[in-house]
Amino acid sequence: xxxTYSISELAKEFDLTSRTIRHYEDKSLLExxxxxxxxxxxxxxxxxxxxxLRGKRVGFSLDEIKEILDLYQxxxxxxKQKIFLLQKLIARKNxxxxxxxxxxxxxxxxxxxxxxxxxxxxxxxx
Amino acid sequence: xxxTYSISELAKEFDLTSRTIRHYEDKSLLExxxxxxxxxxxxxxxxxxxxxLRGKRVGFSLDEIKEILDLYQxxxxxxKQKIFLLQKLIARKNxxxxxxxxxxxxxxxxxxxxxxxxxxxxxxxx
DNA sequence: ATTTACCTTTACGTTAACGTAAAGGTGATT
DNA sequence: AATCACCTTTACGTTAACGTAAAGGTAAAT
Numbered sequence: 122x123x124x125t126y127s128i129s130e131l132a133k134e135f136d137l138t139s140r141t142i143r144h145y146e147d148k149s150l151l152e153x154x155x156x157x158x159x160x161x162x163x164x165x166x167x168x169x170x171x172x173x174l175r176g177k178r179v180g181f182s183l184d185e186i187k188e189i190l191d192l193y194q195x196x197x198x199x200x201k202q203k204i205f206l207l208q209k210l211i212a213r214k215n216x217x218x219x220x221x222x223x224x225x226x227x228x229x230x231x232x233x234x235x236x237x238x239x240x241x242x243x244x245x246x247x
Numbered sequence: 248x249x250x251t252y253s254i255s256e257l258a259k260e261f262d263l264t265s266r267t268i269r270h271y272e273d274k275s276l277l278e279x280x281x282x283x284x285x286x287x288x289x290x291x292x293x294x295x296x297x298x299x300l301r302g303k304r305v306g307f308s309l310d311e312i313k314e315i316l317d318l319y320q321x322x323x324x325x326x327k328q329k330i331f332l333l334q335k336l337i338a339r340k341n342x343x344x345x346x347x348x349x350x351x352x353x354x355x356x357x358x359x360x361x362x363x364x365x366x367x368x369x370x371x372x373x
Numbered sequence: 374a375t376t377t378a379c380c381t382t383t384a385c386g387t388t389a390a391c392g393t394a395a396a397g398g399t400g401a402t403t
Numbered sequence: 404a405a406t407c408a409c410c411t412t413t414a415c416g417t418t419a420a421c422g423t424a425a426a427g428g429t430a431a432a433t
Contacts, residue, residue, distance in 0.1 A: 127409085127410085128409095128410075129409075129410085138391085138392080139410085140391065140392065140393085141390080141391065141392095143411095143412095144390070144391055148390090157399080157410095158398075158399085158410075158411060158412095159399085159409090159410055159411075160410085160411090172360075175356050175359070175360065176360070178349075178352070178353055178356060179353040179356050179357050179360075180306075180353065182389070182390090183389075183390070184389090189360065189364070192364065193363070193364070203364065206364065207361065207364060210357055210360060210361050210364070211361075213357060214354055214357045214358070214361075217350050217353055217354050217357070218354065219304070220304065220306060220350055221347055221350045221351070221354075223301065223304055224343050224346055224347050224350070225347070227301075227343055228340055228343050228344065228347075231336055231339060231340045231343070232340070234318070234319075234336060235333065235336050235337070235340075253379080253380085254379095254380075255379075255380085264421085264422080265380085266421065266422065266423080267420085267421065267422095269381095269382095270420070270421060274420090283429085284380075284381060284382095284428075284429085285379090285380055285381075285429085286380085286381090308419070308420090309419080309420070310419090
């Protein structure tokens, strides 16, 4: 028997609320089976959810994540779109690298301020 | 004569709208002088604005940026305040370090997505 | 003196990603 | 039969970071 999941099982596993998972469905990022009225998530759905969360962690919007997910399923025809998306991914990566550089600079600056505030210097600088 | 800036001069220079700059003032991130009813920004204000934008680039909220700005300008008077400030700085630095770690993870994840998207054969299909 | 080009405040509108009730169905257990 | 513990849909609420329009003041140029 193939394993399936209820909405709250997935919610618990990934530390989300059921509302959040339904929201992803509202946005067409998931389309679980229905047993009667209830949602039943396949392991494929689970993987999709993981991909959604991964996309979120790197700062994509749900719409952008949907684009990516759709391209996973795109029959290898629409290469133009794939290439376009790859460019977006790379752009995002560069942005993150930029941010990291910026954070490193900020850490340096904080350390400089720290130095000026060292307790030893407390009486030197009024 | 010391150079000052009008709101639209700054807006133009940093590619913002005047509304945005006023918004930063609403949120107490800027407090320019007033000549009559109009705002006049000193070069210090300009630097603050640069810091705001820098904070934004690294993904901080305006509230967080305000915290940081306040740290920069806390009147260096009392020892207690300095020690408190030092603690906040260290906490902030740790936060930044965490952020950097997080960004590193994001970059890794992006590369994972790239790998999954990377069509096995971009050049075979038209 | 009127147009032009700024500036001002006030205040409602927008988007994203959910939160949070409200009101009710389902099915197993007590 | 009643209580749980889930599940469902509908729909209004929230936050951040502004956008945008209304209504008007100011100051220099035409």
